[in-house]
Amino acid sequence: MAKGKRVAARASYWRYGAIALFALGASFFAQGAYMQSKAWLAQWLIERAWQQSLAAPGANIPPWYYADTHVVAKLSVPHLALQRFVLAGSSGRNLAFAPTHDEAFGPLGGEGASVIAAHNDTHFAFLRHVQVGDELSLTLRDGRTLSYRIDSKQVVHQSDTQAAAASGLHLVTCYPFNSPVAGTELRLLVSASLISSSSRSTTNA
Amino acid sequence: MLSCPNKVLTALAVSLLCLIFFTPVNASAFSEGQAQLQFSDARGVDVAPGVLLSTRASMQITGLINQVQVTQVFVNRHPFAVNAQYLFPLPSESAVHAMTMKVGERTIVGKIAEKQQAERQYRAAQRAGKRAALVKQQRANMFSSRVANLGPGERVEITLSYQEMIRFRDAELSVRLPMTFTPRYHPRSYAVEELRATANATNNGAQGWLAPKFVEQLAQQQDFIDSSREPLLQLDIEIDFGLQLEQIRTPHYQAQVSNLDFGRYRVQLRDDAMNRDFVLRAKVSPSQQAQAAFFRQTAQSGDYGLLMLLPPSDQFSAQQRLARELIFVIDSSGSMHGSSMDAAKQALFYALDNLDENDSFNIIDFDSSARLFRPQAVAANAFNRADAERFVYQLQADGGTEMAQALDLALDGKTHPNYVRQVVFLTDGSVGNEQALFDLVQRQLVDNRLFTVGIGSAPNGYFMRRAAHVGRGSYTFISDGNEVKTQMQDLFERLQNPALRDVRLSAARAKELSYWPQPLPDLYFGEPLMVAIKLAPQQQDMYIDANTQHGPLRLTMPMHETGQTYPHSEAIARLWARQQIASLLLYNPAEAVRPQVLDLALKHQLLSPFTAFIAVEEVATSTVAQHKEQVANNVASGQRVQRFAQTDGQSLWHLLLGALLMLSTAAWLRRERRQAHG
Structure with missing residues (x-):
């Protein structure tokens, strides 16, 4: 009888341990799911803001009422059939919601170099699949659509910002992909140069 | 039914293996990143930083002028020849008037030339395997020096001489020697031409613009190459101000100050921190403070005067506060x-x-x-x-x-x-x-x-x-x-306190005086007027006019008696020319005043946006260098190197790990319950 009790007690310790582990797993899962859903749900809200800002060029429309940023462009990759809405300013908070335009570099669609950065597990996870020669297109709020062709894909150090000095569009994300350790110092830099630019008259969508 | 827990256990083992396996892989990528930072340019294209650079500067502060010699010592620690380049700041008002290159025991005196011509000479020397040095002004306070064909183990010294007016305000003199830059931001509305020039600043040849290259720990990086190297900065200052100075201070730098004689001081500094401007401040006791000082000298191109004038302080008081x-x-x-x-x-x-x-x-x-x-x-x-x-x-x-x-x-x-x-x-x-x-x-x-x-x-x-x-x-x-x-x-x-406005200079019975800067700045309380003047052969008395709160003010500078002779010949003439160049470029488009500026700069041997100093060896004694290297600048204190945003996310790992933990523990609990019931 006593022995049976001890066994039962030991079994319940194991059970508490398992429940604790389950809770830990649930919190990990929730955290991951939160990051993912934040990233993708925000894109949906930002798309709405994008439609509004096309209708009202020049107005900075926040995607949600307390946002301190605004949508600046739509990035599409035709052959992968995907599109991303880009926010202004590469702060950590903005990056959680969308690819962001790093304002320390040049303006989007300008003469110089412009940089868009995004997380490698959400919005820019696709960057591992793009190839040199692929086309990108960038639609700005003034209705212009710019086409770029990727001419280099390289891994650089985070401080090597000169690598993104050439005129064109540079997409940046952390490297390596799917690393379990945070804080890598390397970046995947996909550089594309302008091939054509079309100004399309925007209709109120 | 037994297969279910087995599957779970397998999954658990796999997930653990994943963790164990992936972590070291990433850690090695990490250390590679570190290694890249130390041994080569981050792009892996350039050669490893093996060029050491140390700076020696000596200043002589005499009267109102600071004469400075800055020597940059380039040492090549590579086993091959390199073309070295370095971007450095100097005070924005400095008049750079001489350059020499020292290779071993030989000293080659640099010549001033039109910039493109100097660049051509430099490239020709580089191709011919001659050692050469080129110093250019890239921006008003950003200069570049290049050394061609620096052989393995060799040492080349470039010495620049410049002069500047000392800053004198609120009975305090101050001298500033900048050490590094704060990275520039190029805004959206930036002119296209300049943007292109910056974008193409890929450090190519003598022609291209240089972009500063920053490292966070310059001294440590150089220690890594040579632990017995010279300090990055050696500074010796001699002050002969003719007045007793109080509290000579050098904020942020530990300098040795010694008083040699009445009004003569020596300041010495050996330091490795090239991450903030060197500033020297010294107070003149108010009782000694002169209201005016005038220096004159005869240079090759005529007579010049340098005037410092502190307007009487009652001129600044307002009758009625606005x-x-x-x-x-x-x-x-x-x-x-x-x-x-x-x-x-x-x-x-x-x-x-x-x-x-x-x-x-x-x-x-x-x-x-x-x-x-x-x-x-x-x-x-x-x-x-x-x-x-x-x-x-x-x-x-x-x-x-x-x-x-x-x-x-x-x-x-x-x-x-x-x-x-x-x-x-x-x-x-x-x-x-x-x-x-x-x-x-x-x-x-x-x-x-x-x-x-x-x-x-x-x-x-x-x-x-x-x-x-x-x-x-x-x-x-x-x-x-x-x-x-x-x-x-x-x-x-x-x-x-209201300022003295519309300050002008004129002379009795004469045409307009040629004085610079022009227009003269408004004078605020505690600030002296500092102006360089080209004097007529028989200079008549000069008048200084200004508008004050009380109405017009006129001060007279009698010319027959005043004027100490300034020891350095050409010094005031150079200041006059330098101030003129600055005023011309400030108020006119650069291309419109190019001929005037070029003429002044060549005549007075001054570095300007349109001129450069070039020194070339007579005979080729070095191998033609195949590599080039830019010596890095230390990041300014309190700053970080500009970086790409941090964009790594672990959400997929969290999802995977969370799912595995939940699945495995749920399965185990279920099995336990079943066993307990069974």
Whole structure:
């Protein structure tokens, strides 16, 4: 009888341990799911803001009422059939919601170099699949659509910002992909140069 | 039924293996990243940094002029020849008038030449395997030196000589030697031409522009190559001011000061920290302070005079206090992050505390865009000041430096007959489009006055001085929190006392005098007039005219008796030419005044945007270098190297690990329950 009790007690310790582990797993899962859903749900809200800002060029429309940023462009990759809405300013908070335009570099669609950065597990996870020669297109709020062709894909150090000095569009994300350790110092830099630019008259969508 | 827990156990084992397996893989990628930082250029294209550079500077401060020799010692530690290049700052008003190159025991005197011609000579020497040196002015306070075909183990010294007027204000003399740069921000509205030039600054050949290359630990990096190297900076200053000085201070640097003789001092410094401007300040006791000093000398091209004049202080007092509107503009861009932002905020808190109840004020905060504290200036009552303090408190340093928008808001382009409108501009000036901003200031100034406050350990001094000159105000530097109080006190003294305006020089019975800078800046309380003049052979008495609060003021400089002869020949002539070049470039498009500037620069042997110093060996004795290397600049104190955003996410790992843990523990619990029941 006593022995049976001890066994039962030991079994319940194991059970508490398992429940604790389950809770830990649930919190990990929730955290991951939160990051993912934040990233993708925000894109949906930002798309709405994008439609509004096309209708009202020049107005900075926040995607949600307390946002301190605004949508600046739509990035599409035709052959992968995907599109991303880009926010202004590469702060950590903005990056959680969308690819962001790093304002320390040049303006989007300008003469110089412009940089868009995004997380490698959400919005820019696709960057591992793009190839040199692929086309990108960038639609700005003034209705212009710019086409770029990727001419280099390289891994650089985070401080090597000169690598993104050439005129064109540079997409940046952390490297390596799917690393379990945070804080890598390397970046995947996909550089594309302008091939054509079309100004399309925007209709109120 | 038993297979289910087995599957779970397998999954658990796999997930653990994944963790164990992936972690070291990533760690090795990590250390590769570190290694890249140390041994090669981050792109892996360039050769490893193996060129050491140390700087020796000696200054002789005599009277109102500081004569400086800066020697850059390049040592090649590579087993092969390299073309070395280095980008360095000098004071924005410096007149660089000589260059020599020393290879071993041979000294080659550099020649001044038109810039493109010098570049051609340099490239030819490089191809021929001759050692050569080229020094150019890339921006007003950014210079580049290049050494061609520096052989393995070799040492080449480039010595530059420059002179500058010392700064004298509030009975304090100050000398500044910048050590590094704050990275420039190139805004959206930046002219296309310049942007292209910057974008193509890929360090190619003699022609291309250089972009500064920054490292965070320059001294450690050099230790790694040679632990017994010379200190990065050796500075020797001799002061012969002719007056007893009080408290010679060198903030942020530990210098040895010795008093040699009456009015003669020596300051020595050996340091490795090239991350902030060197500043020397010394007080002259007020009782000794001269109201005027005049030096003259005969140079090859004629007689020149240098005049320092401190207007009598009663000229600054106002009969009636005019109401003021103060507009504070604060830069909260990314380059201000850290100690600079803290210093700027402290300065603003000081200013808010010291506002008069009768004044009105407003605050403009800018980074990528500008924001107003209130749509209109408001009264400086306790309520508004407290509100403003909250506004300042919550400012965050991030984003770009779109300075034009802020200046546009601050300078309203209107006249203000009933009050004085003063704009106090706190920034590190890390902009690349200075000239466009000066044009904007000039256009919209009308009767506003612009006072610049340079914040940080390596602010853009050129911007501060020239913006204040064009804005008819004055400039101040605050390197960190410790300097806020004294510097802001001085600034408030200048803001509170009306200035002498429209200062002009003329001579009796003569045509116009040729004096520079022109127009002369407005004079604020405690500031002397400093002007270089070309004298006529029989110079008549000179008059200094200005408008004060009390009406016109005329001071006379009798010429027959005054004038000490200045020892260095050509020194004042050079200052005169340098001031003229600065004024010409400030108020005219560069291409329009190119012939005039080039002529002056060649005649007075001065470095300018259109000239360069070149020194070439007679015979080729080196191998033609196949590699090039740029010596890095240390990041300014309180700054970080510009980086790409951190964008790694572990959400997929969290999902995977979470799912595995949940599945495996759920399965185990289920099995336990089943066993207990069974």
